[in-house]
Amino acid sequence: xxxxxxxxxxxxxxxxxxxxxxxxxxxxxxxxxxxxxxxxxxxxxxxxxxxxxxxxxxxxxxxxxxxxxxxxxxxxxxxxxxxxxxxxxxxxxxxxxxxxxxxxxxxxxxx
Amino acid sequence: xxxxxxxxxxxxxxxxxxxxxxxxxxxxxxxxxxxxxxxxxxxxxxxxxxxxxxxxxxxxxxxxxxxxxxxxxxxxxxxxxxxxxxxxxxxxxxxxxxxxxxxxxxxxxxxxx
Numbered sequence: 258x259x260x261x262x263x264x265x266x267x268x269x270x271x272x273x274x275x276x277x278x279x280x281x282x283x284x285x286x287x288x289x290x291x292x293x294x295x296x297x298x299x300x301x302x303x304x305x306x307x308x309x310x311x312x313x314x315x316x317x318x319x320x321x322x323x324x325x326x327x328x329x330x331x332x333x334x335x336x337x338x339x340x341x342x343x344x345x346x347x348x349x350x351x352x353x354x355x356x357x358x359x360x361x362x363x364x365x366x367x368x
Numbered sequence: 369x370x371x372x373x374x375x376x377x378x379x380x381x382x383x384x385x386x387x388x389x390x391x392x393x394x395x396x397x398x399x400x401x402x403x404x405x406x407x408x409x410x411x412x413x414x415x416x417x418x419x420x421x422x423x424x425x426x427x428x429x430x431x432x433x434x435x436x437x438x439x440x441x442x443x444x445x446x447x448x449x450x451x452x453x454x455x456x457x458x459x460x461x462x463x464x465x466x467x468x469x470x471x472x473x474x475x476x477x478x479x480x481x
Contacts, residue, residue, distance in 0.1 A: 263410075300472050351467045361408075
């Protein structure tokens with residue numbers, strides 16, 4: 258069965274700091290990988306996704322993620338965070354007919 | 369905004385009661401999936417509806433049931449509510465066979481006392 262692990266449950270950064278959130282997945286087949294963001298009081302939004310091709314994926318709002326097949330990882334990065342990036346971030350993988358999510362990382366960016 | 373709407377926004381029920389949550393899918397989408405997001409957890413797949421039938425189910429008991437209507441909107445029903453059912457319930461619409469293209473609604477926050 259598919260599973261996703263996010264190792265950082267809470268992250269606190271100052272504005273302009275660099276961000277890297279870890280995600281590891283377990284799935285035997287072809288993987289589609291995603292990062293979603295949930296801003297306070299808002300719906301779940303797609304940040305970026307990887308299907309195939311270039312393992313470095315660029316998403317919205319300056320976020321990017323790198324798929325490393327040998328490490329079963331899909332870490333999310335941003336060179337310089339802003340206060341408005343305060344949110345919860347979820348890594349996900351597609352299973353049959355569904356998305357399988359990690360437990361999420363709550364990011365707090367202090368101004 | 370994704371075009372997926374859910375009602376109500378918030379709901380408070382007591383243990384043992386029944387609840388119905390509603391979801392209107394994005395225009396053109398024929399599949400609705402429901403997820404439960406407990407506090408501090410990621411969304412967990414409950415089930416999916418396509419062509420008005422259940423089309424895949426996660427690890428949830430039968431007291432979680434659903435419906436899909438001809439206009440593709442959907443309901444999630446939970447009977448005999450338990451305290452652990454307190455969560456944010458998300459619906460996501462998509463085209464069949466495209467879990468990679470799911471658009472999520474804002475969710476219904478259910479509190480069971």
